[in-house]
Amino acid sequence: MDLDRRKVFAYIDQHIPEHTSKLQELVRQPSISPENKGVRECAGLLLRYYKELGCVSSLVETSGNPVVFGKYDAGADRTIVVYLMYDTMPVDEPGWTVDPLAGSIREMAPFGRCLVARGAYNTKGELRAFLNACESIRATGQELPVNLLLVAEGEEELGSRHLPEFFAKKQKDLAEADAVFFPFCGQDRNGKVLLFLGVKGIVFFELELDGASWGRGPREFGVHGSNKAWVDSPAWRMVQALATMTSPDGNRVLVKDFYKNAKVPTDEDRELLQRLEKTFDESPQKTEMRVDRFIGDAKGIDAFKKYLFDPTLNIDGLWSGYTGPETKTLLPHKMTVKMDVRLVPNMTTAEIIPMVRRHLDEHGFKEVKVNLLEAGYSWARTSYKEPAVKAVVKSYTEMGKEPEIWPTLAGSAPFTMFSQEPLKLPVIPGGLGHGALPHSPNEYIVLDEGGPTAGLATMEKSYVAILDNFGKMRP
Amino acid sequence: MDLDRRKVFAYIDQHIPEHTSKLQELVRQPSISPENKGVRECAGLLLRYYKELGCVSSLVETSGNPVVFGKYDAGADRTIVVYLMYDTMPVDEPGWTVDPLAGSIREMAPFGRCLVARGAYNTKGELRAFLNACESIRATGQELPVNLLLVAEGEEELGSRHLPEFFAKKQKDLAEADAVFFPFCGQDRNGKVLLFLGVKGIVFFELELDGASWGRGPREFGVHGSNKAWVDSPAWRMVQALATMTSPDGNRVLVKDFYKNAKVPTDEDRELLQRLEKTFDESPQKTEMRVDRFIGDAKGIDAFKKYLFDPTLNIDGLWSGYTGPETKTLLPHKMTVKMDVRLVPNMTTAEIIPMVRRHLDEHGFKEVKVNLLEAGYSWARTSYKEPAVKAVVKSYTEMGKEPEIWPTLAGSAPFTMFSQEPLKLPVIPGGLGHGALPHSPNEYIVLDEGGPTAGLATMEKSYVAILDNFGKMRP
Secondary structure, three states: OOOOOHHHHHHHOOOOOHHHHHHHHHHHHHEHHHOEEEHHHHHHHHHHHHHOOEEEEEEEEOOOOOOOEEOOOOOOOOOOEEEOOEEOOOOOOOOOOOOOOEEEEEEOOOOEEEEEEEEEEEOOOHHHHHHHHHHHHHHHOOOOOOOEEEEEEOOOOHHHOOOHHHHHHHHHOOOOOEEEEEEOOEEOOOOOOOEOEEEEEEEEEEEEEHHHHHOOOOOOOOEHHHHHHOOOOOOHHHHHHHHEEEOOOOOOOOOOOOOOOOOOOOOOHHHHHHHHHHHOOOOHHHHHHHHOOOOOHOOOOHHHHHHHHHEEEEEEEEEEEEEOOOOOOOEEOOOEEEEEEEEEOOHHHHHHHHHOOOOOOOOOOOOEEEEEEEEEEEOOOOOOOOHHHHHHHHHHHOOOOOOOOEOOOOOOOOHHHOOOOOOOEEEEEEEEEEEOOOOOOEEEOOOOOOOOOOOHHHHHHHHHHHHHHHHHHOO | OOHHHHHHHHHHHHHHHHHHHHHHHHHHOOHHHHOOEOOHHHHHHHHHHHHHHHHEEEOOOOOOEEEEEEOOOOOOOOEEEEEEOEEEEEOOOOOOOOOOOOOOOEEEEOOOOEEEEEOOOOHHHHHHHHHHHHHHHHHOOOOOEEEEEEEOOOOOOOOOOOOHHHHHHHHHHHHHOOOEEEEOOOOOOOOOOEEOOOEEEEEEEEEEEEHHHHOOOOOOEEEHHHHHHOOOOOHHHHHHHOHHHHOOOOOOOOOOOOOOOOOOOOHHHHHHHHHHHHOOHHHHHHHHOOOOOHHHHOOHHHHHHHHHHHEOOOEEEEEEEEOOEEEEEEEEOOEEEEEEEEEOOOOOHHHHHHHHHHHHOOOOOOOEEEEEEEEEEEEEEEEOOOHHHHHHHHHHOOOOOOOOEEEEOOOOOOOOHHHHOOOOOEEEEEOOOOEOOOOOOOOOOEEOOOOOOHHHHHHHHHHHHHHHHHHOOOO
């Protein structure tokens, strides 16, 4: 029996206040995986959500945070893995104008009311909105149009380090799936719908130099700064090592072979680029990030090609010595640099650390330690020809939206674990609505309709439409 | 009437437990000037101390922390300025094994019992020990052998920024003085007595780059790290700017003209060096700092010449972006570097900032801001031929110690304000005893006698002898 979407949409429209409260409840439960704060409590909350929906649910333990796994058997032909993440970044950034864990709702021009909170957009907002959508179908006395395998991981922000353990345990269940869906809100601030067919890979590591490993400088603690006259400075030395890794503008990576395996754009990328040249507009991204000019003053499709295809060596953070107010004369014994590399096809995660190690050695910096923080995962791509992609595009069209199809996000998600052998599943993020500022202060997701973007109601309706079209997929 | 030192020494020996408690009381009163923590309360404590000694005392207000000024009129021929500092560094360093503000006493091989606390050595320990010495003279019914002008500043660790205001207010009083004495404990960990005839100058500044000042990169906050593909990184750019400032080992400063005005060693330095070649031993300093090798593997007098005569460009601390646990992919919008320059004769404080600015400009880093943190002060030297120096040396000789005379400390203190026009006073730090680890965790001062160094009793006795010999100085 066909899903009566109108009934569901009406139900959603009538229940937006309750649905909003559920988003607030979820962002108020901290689940900051880098600081191990509230993560397990949040997993418990999800378990309750799954049960309320009618799933057979369990916490699948790993060596780290559990995966909250739920099976919803709708007796349907098609089965979709719904990839979710329930962890978030810390809230350490200066610049928050609300308590990042309070679930604050604020009027934000030009969008109307928004939920401003850590995780609002990345990605507790979408997670809960998706569950709201599923519950709304059930609340109208209808059955879900597809079977669901809900996979919510608690370590996405830690590079999904233990997710392979989950795959090993649940491979048989996952093998039943036809596709993987990542509930997202894909509209930019002007309302244009973006559809991402891939992600970049990622590896996290740390460069570290201290007097003990160097055999020079203070071994154990910082000493009075006047001693710089006769004592080597690990901080200066690390700065020199770092500086060898990029061009003077910090943009061209000088680590040997860094770009060697980057084989982009692919043939499909080229096809998509032809269409993108006509529609791509970088201004919403600039506005969102408060960036005036892109690298090399690139504009339009040229800037976008960098976004899509450039692998990156990024400084996430660095520190040494005294970082407090006023002055303290100190010769620090140690400097640390947190870095990440983003991988594009056909780079491999395994090549990164040896490449960095070799670079430092060849430049005479054998004493700089390269500490792997997260082995990470590879890039992933899904063909735009996949039925699951067509199902999402169709849903947008039905709702009066024409998506702009991007070959990839510059960001990363562990889609490769689904798309590689043995599962080889297409992975597709989708959904209307708008949010922004992941990992930044004042992260938000739009709640109100009537602005340039969809609000929560339309976001939930888009999930309903997508599920419906997934149910009708023919391979 | 001559001072009967034996009476005073006996009194000191009998009152070491009470004297120790007074050191503990002073280090337990926080006075962390960079964080403005407890400073004024500590000034109040000193005012009480001065009054207990019998001084005419006052807080001399400045635009910053007050100078605690005390006049002790002994009716003597000679008048000595006693330069003191009552502020300390923060206690942010990792590695403290005691509460740095608790006034803990710990057994520390090979010294015996030590006071382990922030300020124990730098320099609340000596300050209070000096007052103990003065009180002990009075407690034996004797008069101090010199008149004292006690000048305790609360901003030494902020580069003595407002001390000139004090000089302007009290110039007439200070003009009566014959010399300036800085109570110190000058023994190294082996017990050798060191006598410092000078200090280096210092200037503090900050290099800062953010997207707003650059016109590139995120203007207001860090953005998701994946954007490195098309957004410039202020952190990478700052690393590149910094790296232009030194040789690859971080030791040779490449800022143009940095060494131009450094005219060292002076003639007197050369005379002192001849003696030092026979006695100087760097091993106590290496042990104290946990340093295995000095710059360029220099040893003995060669290492020492660097210590004495090299001006330095030091990284006190630096930071950018995410500095928390685990990983966070972030493109930071800002990087900050706290630096200090140490000046040797005949460098001037005024030349430093323009020199750094010019360097950055000439290397294409006009966007890097140079923020003056502390205009600082110049180097200072006192001739070993000064009567005040001879008085201190004589005191050591009388106590069975032969000092090793160093032309200068590598560290800085605002001695130039006394030694320059109009006062032109000789400035001499002195005192037996041992402490170490200023600005480092587990800073300490030795209390017990019987180890390789003097303890608190001998330290106080040395101050008594020095005051006595100051009283007998003939110009």
